[in-house]
Structure formats: structure tokens, C-alpha cells
Ligand SMILES: Nc1ncnc2c1ncn2[C@@H]1O[C@H](COP(=O)(O)OP(=O)(O)OP(=O)(O)O)[C@@H](O)[C@H]1O
């Protein structure tokens with residue numbers, strides 16, 4: 194069987210840039226194989242990034258501005274797709290996640306949803322990714338699959354996390370229970386039991402809470418905008434975590450909600466950080482201490498959720514996403530996890546930096562084959578469903 198050459202495009206909740214992965218894919222499930230031919234991150238133009246972050250922080254914008262930003266994002270995604278192919282044979286398919294600017298999980302009870310849910314009535318989730326696929330298809334001349342989250346949301350799911358099914362086929366192990374822990378702006382986990390009978394039904398996944406989102410905002414605050422993140426975690430490593438504060442922050446409702454669950458910058462964003470900074474005043478913490486405490490919150494919330502919501506602890510945790518490069522955070526996770534081995538997905542042969550982009554290439558490929566992409570246990574959807582909307586190229590541009 195000939196491999197299919199696919200481009201995966203992703204920009205996550207950190208809004209740092211477009212991760213592009215050019216891959217060759219063969220097989221469908223347990224025989225699925227992905228070879229990464231090229232992976233690159235293309236930073237957003239500074240002004241566009243500022244506008245996206247403003248929308249994520251609830252800035253009011255007109256419909257005309259929304260349309261303009263949607264197309265501006267599609268344009269940089271299309272350029273990323275063009276650039277990643279240079280020096281390689283062209284791809285025949287693009288899977289583009291787009292840029293999440295708003296995410297609202299479904300309401301199940303006691304909350305009023307304006308559309309499709311009165312008081313105590315369930316209402317569907319809502320998740321908006323900008324960078325429309327039609328523009329990407331038009332500009333690249335390549336069939337583009339986008340809007341991956343809507344089909345899952347339409348059947349009661351959160352529309353997130355979607356990567357666990359791809360993780361299952363690329364990273365599960367015959368004898369070993371594994372957690373695949375993505376630490377992006379937001380953190381999410383896929384729990385993969387050993388690959389034995391009924392293992393697929395036992396997979397779990399959810400958003401564990403903040404990854405780097407609060408840390409990045411705090412670094413920008415303390416450095417007056419000179420730094421955007423804590424490289425290798427060295428600033429936090431020079432401080433001391435304030436454990437009473439970690440305890441206080443861990444009492445937040447989200448950490449106690451049983452999965453399936455999802456979250457975003459709507460919760461773990463600017464307002465949340467301001468509250469954290471206010472709380473830390475009572476302890477007279479230095480900037481380094483605050484960063485150490487926020488890093489501890491990320492690590493502790495991950496481990497707390499494993500201990501409370503997993504059927505059993507994994508033998509191994511494989512980290513991915515930008516936070517996997519934060520050595521201090523990795524060290525804290527190792528200490529909190531005790532005997533569990535902590536590695537990165539790079540160490541088992543799958544790029545930690547480009548795994549999410551690779552996953553959207555696989556989801557696009559599955560869409561073309563009619564294979565479901567969600568895992569109801571991870572998203573809360575009523576059933577498995579094929580994900581994504583197809584944008585084909587017809588005629589000349
Ligand atoms: N060397 C490093 N040291 C510490 N942190 C790092 C390093 N490199 C990247 N990061 C962190 O990783 C973040 C980017 O991670 P990533 O690209 O995985 O996020 P994302 O894909 O936007 O998020 P999400 O997975 O929530 O969608 C940066 O904002 C930074 O906080």
C-alpha cells in the first residue's frame with residue numbers, strides 16, 4: 194500500500210505559532226504508521242497574535258473584524274502548508290485544526306444555556322476554531338479537512354480532547370499502562386491501558402487543567418513583557434513553591450470534576466492569573482516563588498487527576514507539548530509520581546513538539562477513509578463519529 198502524504202496544521206492555546214507536520218501515513222488502526230518528513234513551527238505575525246489573544250481574553254470585536262481575523266489566520270496556515278512542503282514531494286491532503294478562540298464545554302445540569310437548554314436542561318458545547326478550511330484549500334490547491342470538533346459536540350461531546358484515539362494507535366504498549374501527557378497552554382492526558390482485550394474501551398482522556406498558560410502570563414507580567422515563557426523552567430527553579438497556596442488553588446471546582454471534561458483559556462487565563470497573584474500577596478512571595486508555585490499547580494493538578502480518576506496508575510508517563518521542555522516541571526512531576534517513569538514521546542520515537550499537528554494529519558486521513566476520530570470516553574459524546582469537514586478544490590483560483 195502506498196503511503197498518503199498529509200500535512201497536519203495546529204495552533205494551540207499558547208497561540209505561539211502554527212505547528213506544521215508533513216507526514217506519510219500507512220495503515221488504519223493497530224497497523225497505523227506515521228513517518229514525520231518535516232516539522233516546523235511558524236510564529237504568528239506579532240500583531241495577529243495580539244489580536245487573537247485579545248479575542249481569547251473576551252475583547253469585543255465586530256463581525257467584520259472576526260471575518261478579517263478568520264481569513265488572516267487561514268492565510269498564515271496556508272503559508273505554513275506551502276512552506277513545509279519545500280524540498281518534498283507535495284501532499285495530497287491537509288488536516289487543519291485552526292486556532293481555538295473560544296471553548297465552552299456542554300452543560301449537563303443546573304445551568305442555563307441560551308440555545309438548546311433551559312434551566313436544568315442539557316445544552317451542547319460550543320468550540321470555535323478560526324482559519325477556515327475553505328480558504329486553506331483554495332490557497333494551497335490541496336483538499337483540506339477542518340472543524341474537527343463540531344461533529345463530536347453535536348452528539349453531546351466536549352469536542353476535546355481529540356488526540357487520545359491517535360495516541361492509542363501510535364503510543365499504546367502491549368504490556369505497559371501509559372499516560373500520554375500533553376503540556377501545552379492547557380494540559381490534557383490520554384490514559385492507554387496495556388493493549389489487551391477490550392483495551393480501547395478502557396482508554397480515558399481529559400483536560401487536566403493549566404499547562405503553561407498561567408506560567409506564560411506570569412512570566413510576561415514579571416518581566417514586563419521582555420520574556421514570554423520560563424525557558425527550561427529555570428526562573429521557577431530559583432524559587433520555592435508555596436504549598437498552602439497550591440492546596441488552596443487545587444480546591445478549585447475544575448480539578449474535582451470527574452472526566453470527561455475540557456477547559457481552556459476562558460478559565461485558566463488572565464483573570465485566573467490575577468486571582469493567583471492576589472492570593473500570593475498574603476505570603477509575600479518573590480516572582481520566582483510565584484512561578485515555582487504555579488509550576489507546582491500544573492504538576493500537582495496532573496498527578497491529583499491521575500490518582501483520583503484513573504482506574505490504576507500508569508507504569509510510564511510520556512510527555513509532549515512545549516511544557517515537556519520545562520526541566521523544572523518535569524522534575525516536579527517525577528517527584529510527585531514516585532515510581533512512575535517519566536519520559537518524552539521523543540524517547541519512544543514520536544515527536545513531542547509535533548505530535549498534535551501529526552494527530553490532525555491522522556484525523557484528516559481517517560476522515561477520508563470514514564474512520565471515527567473521537568473516543569466517547571474522552572469527549573463524553575454519545576458515540577464514535579467521523580470528524581472534520583471536507584473542503585475540496587474545484588476550478589482555478
Ligand atoms: N524550552 C522550554 N522551556 C520551558 N517551557 C517551554 C519551552 N519550550 C516551550 N515551552 C512552553 O511550551 C509552550 C508552547 O507549548 P505548545 O506549543 O505545546 O502549546 P500549544 O500547542 O499552544 O497548547 P495546547 O496543547 O494547549 O493547544 C510555550 O508557551 C512555553 O510555555
Ligand SMILES: CC(=O)N[C@H]1[C@@H]2OC[C@@H](O2)[C@@H](O)[C@@H]1O[C@H](C)C(=O)O
Nearest residue numbers: 206293296353354355356379381549
Ligand atoms: C478546544 C481546544 O482547542 N482544546 C485543546 C486545548 O489544548 C490542549 C487541550 O485544550 C485539548 O483538549 C485540546 O487540544 C488537543 C489537540 C485535543 O483536542 O486533543
